[in-house]
Amino acid sequence: EDLLIQQLEAAAKNYHLLQEHGLQAINVMGAIGSGKTELIKRLIEYLQREGIRVGVILGSISDNNDQQRFTTYKIPVYSLHTEEASYLDAAMVAIALKRFPLQEVDLLFIENVGNLVDPANFPLGTAQEIIVISATEGEATVRKYPKIFAQTEVLVINKIDLASVMEIDPQVLIADYMQVNPYGKTILTDAKTSRGMEQLIAALKI
Amino acid sequence: EDLLIQQLEAAAKNYHLLQEHGLQAINVMGAIGSGKTELIKRLIEYLQREGIRVGVILGSISDNNDQQRFTTYKIPVYSLHTEEASYLDAAMVAIALKRFPLQEVDLLFIENVGNLVDPANFPLGTAQEIIVISATEGEATVRKYPKIFAQTEVLVINKIDLASVMEIDPQVLIADYMQVNPYGKTILTDAKTSRGMEQLIAALKI
Ligand SMILES: Nc1nc2c(ncn2[C@@H]2O[C@H](COP(=O)(O)OP(=O)(O)OP(=O)(O)O)[C@@H](O)[C@H]2O)c(=O)[nH]1
Ligand SMILES: Nc1nc2c(ncn2[C@@H]2O[C@H](COP(=O)(O)OP(=O)(O)OP(=O)(O)O)[C@@H](O)[C@H]2O)c(=O)[nH]1
Ligand SMILES: [Mg+2]
Ligand SMILES: [Mg+2]
Helix, strand or coil: CHHHHHHHHHHHHHHHHHHHCCCEEEEEEECCCCCHHHHHHHHHHHHHHCCCCEEEEEEECCCCCCHHHHHHHCCCEEEEECCCCCCCCHHHHHHHHHHCCHHHCCEEEEECCCECCHHHHCCCCCCEEEEEEEHHHCCCHHHHCHHHHHHCCEEEEECHHHCCCCCCCHHHHHHHHHHHCCCCEEEECECCCCECHHHHHHHCCC | CHHHHHHHHHHHHHHHHHHHCCCEEEEEEECCCCCHHHHHHHHHHHHHHCCCCEEEEEEECCCCCCHHHHHHHCCCEEEEECCCCCCCCHHHHHHHHHHCCHHHCCEEEEECCCECCHHHHCCCCCCEEEEEEEHHHCCCHHHHCHHHHHHCCEEEEECHHHCCCCCCCHHHHHHHHHHHCCCCEEEECECCCCECHHHHHHHCCC
């Protein structure tokens, strides 16, 4: 119980700091390799055309991460190494926010570590959260991890281009999500071709 | 440090119990939806033809799990619900082993929770370990989670049938694995068609 209160208080601090800077922050959660980075790249391309200044905080376990995949956008990217934790928490994000040039961005993507369990217990203090799963994981993902899907208002089913070759019906995932989260929004995306980007931008109220 | 010793001692207890029963146990780790269950099913089919008696301990977070996918084999299957933990540990496995009909099996698959971080820190006491990743997660999986790949002697790259449509080169993953684990074995599999099963059986010394 004490641990939960600590997490909530730390998250609230981050929330207020972001509000003070007029920053919209989005916690991008999801399974390993589901396409979080690719999705963020497509969103950055879209948003830069609209003149919105974007930044990224990138969570990872090891020094090997995808920081270089953002170089082309010339935006602030901060790598947050968790060392052993398989999730980001509010305290780690607080450290990152201290070192981040908050005045240089309007929108901040925080890419969480690939994990469908722990991030549900560690609110970061972002205004929005999305969870990115891949059609290639199968049809059972939502029902196997009900807690995180019940708590997250936007579900992205990525790699939708591979659903038919895998004989996966995305409607199964959507129905399972509606069952634990009747007001949640589902977006089908192919992050390699930008399919679904406009609906996602709308769902995120950007 | 104390925690690590506790884990090692609990794992050692499981190891001795399994040895006493002449049982070969295999810890099947991997990413979410990488094909662990499908792979175990193909292995069971192969082994049953050889007259080997198989059992499964199935780790999961929620009550929704894949226990029914094994019904057709008429083997003992024990579902181990972790509640909150995103990994199985030796203590949980000890409880499962107490309730499992150990005298009825020769080979025991323990399907771990989908996670490439925590299981590296929680030995279960099995004689063998394998890690199952999917080609659909991309080429970066091994270099992003070096610890678990350094510790695990058999790497299975599953869904190899989808590597070319995703433009993934499995040789990248194999090279990254060789770098952290020079003696590790890599097996390419398609768990839907049994491709790679014989090499995997050989690598597991079954
Ligand atoms: N076919 C297809 N491939 C995709 C799609 N999105 C991402 N990929 C590929 O999937 C692999 C993983 O993509 P990433 O963007 O690195 O995924 P991630 O969730 O950021 O991965 P981690 O941060 O390591 O957990 C890469 O090879 C991508 O090119 C998609 O919509 N369709
Ligand atoms: N194309 C293809 N699909 C596969 C392969 N192996 C498994 N699948 C599919 O991938 C999805 C997930 O397979 P599972 O066996 O449930 O994977 P898992 O690792 O046990 O999943 P969790 O236990 O939930 O983490 C299912 O839809 C399978 O049919 C493969 O080699 N090729
Ligand atoms: Mg990424
Ligand atoms: Mg499974």
